[in-house]
Amino acid sequence: MTDFDDTFSDGDEFDHAPLRLTVDLGALADNWRDMKKRSGKARAAAVVKADAYGMGIEDCGTTLYHAGARDFFVATVAEGVTLRPHAPEARIFVLSGIWPGQENHVFNNDLVPVIASEEQLAFWMSTLAERGDHPFALHVDTGFNRLGLPLEDALFLAEDISRPASFDPVLVLSHLACADTPSAAMNKVQLESFRRVSAAFEGVESSLSASAGIFLGPDYHFDLTRPGIALYGGEAVNDVANPMRPVAKAEARIIQVREAGEGQTVSYGGSFLLKRASRLAIASVGYADGYQRSLSGSGIPLREMGYGGAYGFINGHRVPVAGRVTMDLTIFDVTDVPDNAVRAGDYIELFGPNVPVDEVARAAGTIGYEMLTGLGLRYARQYLFDEE
Incomplete structure (x- = not known):
């Protein structure tokens, strides 16, 4: 019988994990x-x-x-x-x-x-x-x-x-x-x-x-x-600036950056129609990881009612979700990010210091509590503590 290696022994697991969560x-x-x-x-x-x-x-x-x-x-x-x-x-x-x-x-x-x-x-x-x-x-x-x-x-x-x-x-x-x-x-x-x-x-x-x-x-x-x-770090009071420091940063690794032409569609249902030649970053996160389907950029009731979809953050740029979030993958429109600022292997922030968790939650029609407690099992974790 073959002996399988069930450990990540080559380098730091966090550095190359498909999903990672940093807790400050x-x-x-x-x-x-x-x-x-x-x-x-x-x-x-x-x-x-x-x-x-x-x-x-x-x-x-x-x-x-x-x-x-x-x-x-x-x-x-x-x-x-x-x-x-x-x-x-x-x-x-x-x-x-x-x-x-x-x-x-x-x-x-x-x-x-x-x-x-x-x-x-x-x-x-x-x-x-x-x-x-x-x-x-x-x-x-x-x-x-x-x-x-x-x-x-x-x-x-x-x-x-x-x-x-x-x-x-x-x-x-x-x-x-x-x-x-x-x-x-x-x-x-x-x-x-x-x-x-x-x-x-x-x-x-x-x-x-x-x-x-x-x-x-x-x-x-x-x-x-x-x-x-x-x-x-979540909002406790509605419609008031949140005074708390962010604690959690969730990130997903980009598997592929691909080109797509004007008039093509993106993801299930073909509900997201590209109005220009675009670059799309496919990230290794989906609703199985707590990144809910209701965060989709199109093709769901919230978007049809006029509410905006979710954004990620990469290398100084906010980028929208394109099309429907799927079980393991989410597509972000990175057309407005310079070519040399996004590539396969990079990490995109799903929520954290640049995209507050409660902002993401509102795009999903829910609250920050659900975003945090709904994280799946696939996040590699890193805990940070500044020694005084």
Whole structure:
């Protein structure tokens, strides 16, 4: 049987990878410090769910811990287990709570489940009765209608003298539905509801705001804030200049640069008609890599509705996507780039410091969160950190 080489041993894999993702850990740390400062008297946690928004929970968790974060939020118990070695003395909150069969992971890794329903609360109380005290948080719904105990049920529970002695949360939290739109009336409605919760659970720390809520000001900060997307350089607030440093740069290698004549069409469906003799760069990225089909330059509903397609960036030039994005390949029109400034083997920036991720997301009809968390498995990664 033939022995196959399954490693990249010739040089640096990152240097010749078809796709690569550069994560600036120095920018990540700076963004956390920025959100810590904006949180005022409140402590700033770090949200690292979804593999740290696609950036890598191990490296990002370590960086944020060294920057000073001592409270972390993950979505699942498995994420908490992965994070624990990289944030050894931190409190790690699990937003999805706990289910039967996860008790050992929660206790052995000192995770803090966020109890979000009557069913979870009943299970957790029975678990504590059997295994002894362990910290937990309580999620209260103040109008989002997603997770959390109903407001009135939580207020009743706070005053219920017959509740189990083990009912002693270390944190009560809620989540804002419209914080990314500062003028939304819903923000003040939820704030007033959460103030009732915080007052009812006197002596228990409280948390209401994620990234966007922090920008709403001190009234929304309470004891602990939960910055997420802002840490990774994404826009937290609509229609406001983004003050955060970009963290992620995604690039694809150009496989071929080809000439095409006026009147020819490009990609599936023939929907992109060339109006001049053109040069086309075919890049090794597609919707299998999170570069969504809705970023196409033509042939999809968003373009037919008049919304512009995505751009890449190469050697000082912004270049548009031509035709439809396909599974593994995307075509960029590089006609306006000088001949000697683009060739096969070069890398084109898909998003990063020159093409903000949220700009690309808008071209896809989505948000930066989805662009970052939707990155596929084929990106070689490089982590940068500027030593002080």
